[in-house]
Amino acid sequence: MALILQCGTTIAATLVIVLTPPFGLECYSLGYVAYGTIGIVIMFLSIISTIFARISETRKESTTTKSFTAIIAIALRRISFFLALANGAGLILTSCLQFSHLLDNCYCSARVISHGPNSYIIVFYDGSIGAMRYLRFVAILISGIGIFIYMVFLRLVTMLPHRLNEN
Amino acid sequence: MQMVSPQVSSPSASYPVSSLIRKHSHTRPVIVSVGSPALAAYSLVLTSLNTRSVYCRASRVSHGSRAAVAAALISLQQLPLELTQNERLFASIPISDWWRQEIGDRLSRRGSWSLATATSIVCIIIVSTFALVDSLASLGSLDSFGGSYEGHVVGTAWLCLLCLVVGWMWVPGLDSGELKTALRLANQQAVRRATKESRKAGEAAKRFINLPREGLVNRRMQGVGNRVNLGDARQEPDPNSDLGANPNGREDPNGVDRFVEGPRILQDQMDPETNQLLILKDLGSLNRDERRPSVTFNYSRTLRYLALVDDVFRTLDKLTRGRDVVGLLRNCLMSEVVSRILIRRGLPLGLLPLCPRRKMCSLRAHSLQCSTRRSWPSFSSVGQPLQPRSS
Numbered sequence: 243m244a245l246i247l248q249c250g251t252t253i254a255a256t257l258v259i260v261l262t263p264p265f266g267l268e269c270y271s272l273g274y275v276a277y278g279t280i281g282i283v284i285m286f287l288s289i290i291s292t293i294f295a296r297i298s299e300t301r302k303e304s305t306t307t308k309s310f311t312a313i314i315a316i317a318l319r320r321i322s323f324f325l326a327l328a329n330g331a332g333l334i335l336t337s338c339l340q341f342s343h344l345l346d347n348c349y350c351s352a353r354v355i356s357h358g359p360n361s362y363i364i365v366f367y368d369g370s371i372g373a374m375r376y377l378r379f380v381a382i383l384i385s386g387i388g389i390f391i392y393m394v395f396l397r398l399v400t401m402l403p404h405r406l407n408e409n
Numbered sequence: 410m411q412m413v414s415p416q417v418s419s420p421s422a423s424y425p426v427s428s429l430i431r432k433h434s435h436t437r438p439v440i441v442s443v444g445s446p447a448l449a450a451y452s453l454v455l456t457s458l459n460t461r462s463v464y465c466r467a468s469r470v471s472h473g474s475r476a477a478v479a480a481a482l483i484s485l486q487q488l489p490l491e492l493t494q495n496e497r498l499f500a501s502i503p504i505s506d507w508w509r510q511e512i513g514d515r516l517s518r519r520g521s522w523s524l525a526t527a528t529s530i531v532c533i534i535i536v537s538t539f540a541l542v543d544s545l546a547s548l549g550s551l552d553s554f555g556g557s558y559e560g561h562v563v564g565t566a567w568l569c570l571l572c573l574v575v576g577w578m579w580v581p582g583l584d585s586g587e588l589k590t591a592l593r594l595a596n597q598q599a600v601r602r603a604t605k606e607s608r609k610a611g612e613a614a615k616r617f618i619n620l621p622r623e624g625l626v627n628r629r630m631q632g633v634g635n636r637v638n639l640g641d642a643r644q645e646p647d648p649n650s651d652l653g654a655n656p657n658g659r660e661d662p663n664g665v666d667r668f669v670e671g672p673r674i675l676q677d678q679m680d681p682e683t684n685q686l687l688i689l690k691d692l693g694s695l696n697r698d699e700r701r702p703s704v705t706f707n708y709s710r711t712l713r714y715l716a717l718v719d720d721v722f723r724t725l726d727k728l729t730r731g732r733d734v735v736g737l738l739r740n741c742l743m744s745e746v747v748s749r750i751l752i753r754r755g756l757p758l759g760l761l762p763l764c765p766r767r768k769m770c771s772l773r774a775h776s777l778q779c780s781t782r783r784s785w786p787s788f789s790s791v792g793q794p795l796q797p798r799s800s
Contacts, residue, residue, distance in 0.1 A: 280444075280445070281444065281445040281446055281447045281448070282445075282447050284444065284445035284447070284448055285445055285447040285448040285451055288448055288708060288709070289451075289708065291709075292708060292709045292711070292712065293712070295695050295709070296712045296713070298695065299695065312695050315695060316695060319697070319698060322445075322448075323437075323440075323441070325444065325445075326440055326441050326443075326444030326445050326448070327440050327444060328444070329443075329444040329445060330440055330443035330444035333443065333444075333567075334443075337536060337539075337567070341539045385568060389568065389569070389572050392450065392572060393572060393575065393576075395454070396453060396454065396457060396576050396579060397579065399454070399457040399458055399460075399461055400457045400460070400579045400580060
């Protein structure tokens, strides 16, 4: 469920950029892909860290296993926290850059990252703008579907089935 | 002689509650939820699933205070707790009136505002304002065909934070101060209850011992009674001289032990730090995240929490075993069979091979079993039919 939420919103954000006429990854979209991926990686690292911590806490027989798993758990926890810190900072930075149009230079707009030397910049565009509107609609739809599934699931689970009697 | 001493079976000793809960730091949850919305969303889902499984488990216990215990357990997800192995305290879990009045009321409020929530909302507002301004500005410009997607993109990326905010409103989340107070009250009341019961047992034993004294002249018994009652060592008679007074040559060890138990327990339980029903686990750096009382970190507590829930409800089952044999038998049969089937088929994925305690497996199976059922009230125990959901 959490994966659906994160993937839905990230994919939607990326899709808009990627499919806007000079197709391909751009600086911003690369940032969003990295953001979503790192977010998911952090989640898995934290879960693994929890499991290792539990193992090292409940094992009683061997001290080597215990200390080894404890070290892994602590290391994973710290790594995931610093990743989260960097990731959040990165998201805020990307947003600021995007709003201030700082990266609207030739390198980024031509999407050199994905096209390499064959990249190009659109100077004059005679395609239909309607297609792009359609694309944005699809992106909103994807993120909306992800969010909708997650929220409906959460709401259904949080609605408790009945009241336990009071005595 | 049965020594009655506070047993702390876990390797880590129990400490004062206040020093163990880490200060409700607001920055960490914010960082984690901005940095990885997936993790925050995951712990939200886990919290609500745990809530559901507690409710489901409580509906199959026929004890009177199950609603209060369930409410308290649901809200105590924010602390790394373990149940004590001290048997006297263990038996005093169902304090129906009190759990309902104090903890239940205190903890049943859900969805408090925290800094993480506020920050997320502020971020979303700022981002959407920028997006609006940006799209308006790019309306008039020449390259409007491709220039105006920025606001849209950024808005989409920040949208998942909005979901988290709404989710935090639905899930029980409490302030660390309230949690602290509730936990302290829980431990105090458990100790008080256990003390009261042991005092009662002591008085019963006293009556039991004093009974033969009226008929027979048993100076040995009398001496023991005085000694324990007054706590005065001077009145202890010389055992060599009085040995002949008892026809058996020895006193009844059970009676005296039970008699002695009362005051000694009282003495032990004056110290609330060592007598705790719910122990906060402190493993140093190993579970530092667990001691952060924020909903965002609920993911790290979930394994320990499932074990706690299982312990509590197992105790409740034990306490009601005599009263509701049929319902309990049916529940046990159902849960055992279903959990075995589920574990065989490998339906509870992932966590099961890794969890070291078998009881967690069965709990997992319980929750799955419950979530597949539709008719909730029919699944309750025989003795106490459930009321349909009123609200």
